[in-house]
Every structure is written in C-alpha cells, then in structure tokens.
Amino acid sequence: MELDVLIVGQGLAGTVLSETLAARGLRVMLFDAPREGRASWVAAGAVNPIVLRRTVATWRASEMLAVSGAFYREMEQRHDAHFWHPLPVVELFATPQDAGIWRLRSREPELGRLLTNGPVEDPGLARLPQPYGHGVVPRSAWLDMQRMLSTHRSHWVQQGCLVEREVALSDVQEGTDGVSIGTHHAHVLIWCVGPFAITPGLVPVRGEGLTVRMPGLGLKSIVHRGVFVVPLGQDRYRVGATFAWDDVWSGPTEEGQRYLLDRLARLWSGPVEVLEHWAGVRPTARDRRPILGRTSAHQAVFNGLGSRGAMLAPWCAAHLADHLFAGRPLDAEVDVARFTA
Numbered sequence: 001m002e003l004d005v006l007i008v009g010q011g012l013a014g015t016v017l018s019e020t021l022a023a024r025g026l027r028v029m030l031f032d033a034p035r036e037g038r039a040s041w042v043a044a045g046a047v048n049p050i051v052l053r054r055t056v057a058t059w060r061a062s063e064m065l066a067v068s069g070a071f072y073r074e075m076e077q078r079h080d081a082h083f084w085h086p087l088p089v090v091e092l093f094a095t096p097q098d099a100g101i102w103r104l105r106s107r108e109p110e111l112g113r114l115l116t117n118g119p120v121e122d123p124g125l126a127r128l129p130q131p132y133g134h135g136v137v138p139r140s141a142w143l144d145m146q147r148m149l150s151t152h153r154s155h156w157v158q159q160g161c162l163v164e165r166e167v168a169l170s171d172v173q174e175g176t177d178g179v180s181i182g183t184h185h186a187h188v189l190i191w192c193v194g195p196f197a198i199t200p201g202l203v204p205v206r207g208e209g210l211t212v213r214m215p216g217l218g219l220k221s222i223v224h225r226g227v228f229v230v231p232l233g234q235d236r237y238r239v240g241a242t243f244a245w246d247d248v249w250s251g252p253t254e255e256g257q258r259y260l261l262d263r264l265a266r267l268w269s270g271p272v273e274v275l276e277h278w279a280g281v282r283p284t285a286r287d288r289r290p291i292l293g294r295t296s297a298h299q300a301v302f303n304g305l306g307s308r309g310a311m312l313a314p315w316c317a318a319h320l321a322d323h324l325f326a327g328r329p330l331d332a333e334v335d336v337a338r339f340t341a
C-alpha cells in the first residue's frame with residue numbers, strides 16, 4: 001500500500017502527529033503495540049505553564065498554551081468527543097515566603113499573564129488547609145489523555161489506518177525511494193515510541209500516580225502542593241506524580257504509593273480510598289527539550305516530550321510537519337542533531 005507517512009507508536013506523540021498530518025491531507029498509517037511502562041496511558045494530563053517549584057514560566061509557555069488549546073479543541077470537534085477541560089491550577093503555599101514570591105512574580109510582564117492571586121470559584125478549596133493562602137494559574141487545563149487516545153485509536157482502527165502490531169528495527173526496510181514495513185510503503189517513517197526509543201539524549205524517568213476516591217472534598221480545580229490533585233468527577237481524583245531515575249521499568253512500588261499518600265495526607269484529612277496505582281516512564285531529554293527531526297534519508301523521530309507532553313505535543317507535531325513536508329528549518333533547540341552532531 002502506498003502512503004505518505006508511517007508512524008510507529010500511538011502514545012501522545014503518535015496520536016497528535018497522525019492527526020496533524022492527516023489534517024494536512026497526508027496518507028498516514030500507524031503501528032502500535034501496547035507496552036508495559038508506556039507514558040501516555042498513565043499520565044495525569046495536567047497542562048500547566050508554570051514550574052511551580054520555582055515560580056517561573058515553562059519553555060515558551062504562552063505559545064505552547066495557545067497552540068495546544070486550539071489543537072485539542074479542534075480535535076474534539078473532529079471526533080465529536082470531549083477530553084479538553086480548561087481548569088485553573090491552584091498552588092497552596094507552604095510558607096509565607098512562597099506567597100511573597102508569587103505576589104512579586106505576578107507583577108512581572110510575562111508571568112503576570114500566567115499567574116494571579118485568585119479568586120477561584122471552587123467551594124472544595126475551603127476544605128483544604130491554606131495557612132499562607134494560594135496562587136492561581138488560570139490558563140491551565142486537564143487533558144483527559146486516556147479518553148483522547150482511545151477516541152483516536154478506535155477511529156483510526158475503524159478507518160483501517162492503525163495496525164496493532166509490534167515493529168522491530170529489522171521489520172523496517174529503507175531504500176532510495178522510501179521506507180517500508182511489510183507491504184506498507186511511504187516516503188517517511190516517524191518513530192514515536194517514547195521511552196522505548198534508542199534515541200541519543202533520551203533519559204527515561206519513572207513516574208507513579210494514584211487514582212483515589214475522596215468523598216466530601218468536592219474539588220473543581222487542579223490543586224498542587226507537593227503533588228497534583230486532578231479532579232476526575234464523581235469524587236475521583238488523580239494524584240501524582242513521583243520522579244525516579246533508577247529501576248525505571250519496575251512498575252508501581254510500595255514506596256511510591258507511601259510517598260503519594262503521605263503528601264495527600266498533608267492536604268486532606270478526610271477518607272481516601274485508593275482505586276488504582278499506576279506507573280509509567282517519561283521520555284525526557286537530557287536538556288528538557290523535545291527531540292525532533294530526521295535520523296536518516298527516510299526516517300525521523302518525535303520524542304522527548306518529558307513531563308509536559310500534553311502542552312508540547314501539538315506545537316512539536318506542527319513544527320516537525322513543517323520541517324518534513326514544507327522544508328522549513330528545525331528550531332535548533334529541538335533538533336535531534338544537537339545530540340548526534
């Protein structure tokens with residue numbers, strides 16, 4: 001079968017890229033085999049333009065927010081589904097100094113557009129201890145990644161554009177006129193295999209999280225203090241995540257669960273029922289920037305989404321598509337060549 005693009009991996013990267021390319025009229029075939037440790041199916045999906053630990057904006061925050069919001073809303077319309085939920089992030093200050101820094105930063109020109117001191121209409125907040133008050137990141141969101149991925153997957157399987165299979169390096173034949181996997185031939189193959197990639201500069205980082213029920217809390221915003229608490233509806237919340245650089249493929253650990261429950265107990269003294277404990281591996285680049293670009297004449301990579309994939313993926317997909325199909329230069333900050341040159 002003659003196509004324009006083959007994509008291996010249907011996590012966040014493969015999903016957003018395939019949607020972007022198909023919307024530009026390209027013929028795309030996806031290959032994916034669910035693997036233990038994949039990131040997108042366990043991600044909390046918080047879209048937050050602030051590094052809360054340091055009260056600074058994330059990399060190109062305003063641009064990434066604008067591009068991602070527009071992309072997910074458009075994708076919702078295309079699939080008649082709902083997975084993009086604008087929700088403020090509320091940072092509960094641990095010390096009076098934290099509150100002071102927030103106030104100062106919110107007066108800076110760029111940060112002032114991203115930080116406020118409230119108010120937020122959320123009766124649930126009054127049930128949490130806030131001796132030093134809270135700050136608000138109003139332009140945040142929750143991307144229900146699992147719903148987005150399963151909506152995309154069932155649609156693409158139905159259209160005959162997603163093959164459920166593992167692709168080994170030896171399954172790929174690259175020639176002078178393109179690249180093939182079995183009978184599927186295309187101009188370019190893009191590897192979107194997240195933490196499973198053998199890509200220079202990639203560092204896998206394990207993360208664990210919990211899905212819990214907390215009756216009586218009634219939170220409507222995403223709350224952060226040490227951990228994120230993301231409301232899912234019906235008294236259910238996602239709590240996460242941990243960061244670990246050793247034994248990244250070990251799956252959920254008791255230590256991880258203890259850490260998360262301990263952090264949660266500092267926030268909420270009511271009942272907590274653990275419904276699910278999940279673990280996955282973040283595909284993070286050494287310099288915390290995405291990894292995009294050609295790796296050979298007919299193969300390319302889309303990786304390095306790290307811990308903020310939801311916000312970065314739409315910009316990265318459009319940027320890579322512009323590069324591969326419109327000949328635009330890659331931004332040096334995201335070019336895979338920075339690790340290979």
Ligand SMILES: Cc1cc2nc3c(=O)[nH]c(=O)nc-3n(C[C@H](O)[C@H](O)[C@H](O)COP(=O)(O)OP(=O)(O)OC[C@H]3O[C@@H](n4cnc5c(N)ncnc54)[C@H](O)[C@@H]3O)c2cc1C
Nearest residue numbers: 009011012013033035039040043045046167194207309310
């Ligand atoms: C615990 C945790 C919490 C997180 N929370 C957030 C958050 O709140 N907000 C946020 O923005 N980001 C969050 N992230 C990060 C986010 O999950 C990642 O940035 C993003 O999901 C990476 O997507 P990906 O497509 O690159 O990788 P993956 O999601 O891992 O996708 C790779 C896909 O390729 C498939 N695959 C791999 N090799 C092959 C092969 N050879 N053949 C066929 N298929 C293959 C895998 O099975 C998988 O389906 C979190 C991550 C973790 C682990």
